[in-house]
């Protein structure tokens with residue numbers, strides 16, 4: 001379904017939306033503070049709502065601060081006010097209890113919020129100028145294992161939340177032809193490799209990633225007792241001279257190629273082609289913003305693209321499937337199967353060399 005072909009709002013709705021945009025950072029921070037100070041939870045837990053004085057007594061914050069937050073919460077739609085008492089809304093229920101919303105909010109606050117100030121500079125320079133908030137690395141991936149603890153926690157929670165839901169749904173397809181050797185490029189902390197070891201007792205997995213992530217994967221996999229079934233290739237895939245060592249029945253890339261520009265995607269895939277056994281397959285798991293059931297999912301992915309622009313690397317994004325599949329074909333593959341609506345928002349592409 002295409003959500004974006006027409007302008008559906010009335011003029012009144014449009015001017016209201018324009019104000020939401022004008023105040024978006026304020027709305028975001030007010031909501032986060034209402035969540036993190038316990039105000040929303042306190043009101044939700046009180047069967048008959050709470051007066052402002054009761055909230056102040058419960059959360060031990062100044063009267064003034066509680067008042068401005070609650071009044072902002074009214075406009076945002078987080079609380080209602082009747083007969084002197086505040087009560088929470090359905091939106092607040094999602095803010096407090098929906099794991100997807102929490103992961104997205106924490107990622108936005110801890111990873112994206114300050115760097116996003118440099119979005120325009122990043123667009124002009126085609127470099128992740130906002131990354132300087134955290135460190136002096138060419139891309140976020142060199143710095144992942146060294147991010148400040150809260151940013152690191154929220155980055156991994158965001159990344160894993162999406163892939164964790166998808167992995168169990170695609171294993172039957174990936175293991176259909178009983179691959180003996182699987183290469184996981186961008187294997188990160190080793191989650192997919194460990195899921196493979198548990199799924200198929202015979203498969204060996206090679207993880208290719210940057211040194212910091214290989215170290216994390218090595219530790220995690222050893223702790224689970226699978227050290228003898230894993231190999232590692234420490235590599236920066238952006239180095240065009242960096243070839244993939246060995247031949248593999250399956251090459252697996254999950255939420256990996258979205259870390260690269262179109263030229264880089266083609267270059268990586270050409271090198272994959274050389275490392276594939278004669279009947280081998282490449283499986284690509286990606287969220288495409290045009291392959292979503294809900295407009296809110298497309299919206300989330302479109303906004304996530306700007307994290308890549310300002311923080312991750314300055315030149316990649318959550319792709320439209322059309323652009324992405326063209327890169328695959330230009331690199332000498334054909335897509336034999338599309339499996340849509342996996343996990344929260346993913347598509348699994350099965351690719352064969354032509």
Ligand SMILES: C[S@@+](CC[C@H](N)C(=O)[O-])C[C@H]1O[C@@H](n2cnc3c(N)ncnc32)[C@H](O)[C@@H]1O
Pocket residue numbers: 141144159160163185186187188189208209210213235236237238253254255256259
């Ligand atoms: C978004 S994470 C995806 C992790 C995992 N595959 C998943 O599905 O959750 C991208 C991974 O690609 C790796 N990566 C990014 N740039 C890289 C590069 N230039 N060379 C090698 N690996 C890279 C990162 O270190 C990270 O582990």
